[in-house]
Amino acid sequence: MTRVGLVLVSHSARLADGLAELAAQMAPDVAIIPAGGSDGELGTDFDLVSDALSRAQSGAGVVLLYDLGSAKLVADIAVEMLGDPTSAAVVDAPLVEGAIAAAAAAQSGADLDAVLSAAASALSAGADGPTASGNRVEIELTNDVGLHARPAGLLVRALADLDAEVTVEYQGRTADARSVLGLLGLGAPGGARVSVTADGPDASEALGRVEDLAARRFAS
Numbered sequence: 001m002t003r004v005g006l007v008l009v010s011h012s013a014r015l016a017d018g019l020a021e022l023a024a025q026m027a028p029d030v031a032i033i034p035a036g037g038s039d040g041e042l043g044t045d046f047d048l049v050s051d052a053l054s055r056a057q058s059g060a061g062v063v064l065l066y067d068l069g070s071a072k073l074v075a076d077i078a079v080e081m082l083g084d085p086t087s088a089a090v091v092d093a094p095l096v097e098g099a100i101a102a103a104a105a106a107q108s109g110a111d112l113d114a115v116l117s118a119a120a121s122a123l124s125a126g127a128d129g130p131t132a133s134g135n136r137v138e139i140e141l142t143n144d145v146g147l148h149a150r151p152a153g154l155l156v157r158a159l160a161d162l163d164a165e166v167t168v169e170y171q172g173r174t175a176d177a178r179s180v181l182g183l184l185g186l187g188a189p190g191g192a193r194v195s196v197t198a199d200g201p202d203a204s205e206a207l208g209r210v211e212d213l214a215a216r217r218f219a220s
Helices: 013-026 046-056 069-080 095-107 112-120 149-159 180-186 203-215
Strands: 005-010 032-036 062-066 088-090 135-140 165-170 173-176 193-199
Touching: 005 013, 005 046, 005 069, 005 095, 013 032, 013 095, 013 149, 032 046, 046 062, 046 069, 062 069, 062 095, 062 112, 069 088, 095 112, 095 149, 095 180, 135 203, 149 180, 149 203, 165 180, 165 203, 173 180, 193 203
Parallel strands: 005 032, 005 062, 062 088
Antiparallel strands: 135 193, 165 173, 165 193
16 A cells, blocks of 8 residues: 655754654654755755655655744745645644644555644644444553553554544543544543443444554554
8 A cells, every 4th residue: 555655844844753753653654854954964954855855755645834034935946846845745834733634644554635634633632522322341451651652643543444433532522433643632641540432334343453562562
């Protein structure tokens, strides 16, 4: 499967590199290329962004995220210079949250438009969403860190191909189980017990996969 790639354009190489490392925890099969800094200093570099754009392209398109205004300008020019500018797009989204949401969407096989939408709506994808009605199980988060970045990403990926609406509830807060940011927003630590509710044709399979992840201590 070819997946949408990501380019992270930042004035800081450390910021871009660190965010790429974090997003890769949610999306190990997605090309996430950092393009930060300029000649070892703070700034943006057109050639660096263009090279990252080429490296991230696998045929499904590329989404570029940026930190500040001049980074957007460089990203826009890099896209315009492509032979096919429709094969990539710059999205107006918070860099960190947008990158995490876009990475999770790309890992699930979403197309370019869907990955763009996931990034753009990142801040609205937090906890306290509606609770699914249907089958329900209670599980213990048997891993040490609970629903932190990597376990949350594993949960999202486990449910990606199922036709089911799944929500996770912890201490009165709920989150869409397909939203990495929503799951992180629950703040559920290791050892916590969470309720998982699923509705739809694949509800039973969804709950089974969640229980299996917990039994394996969220190991991939």
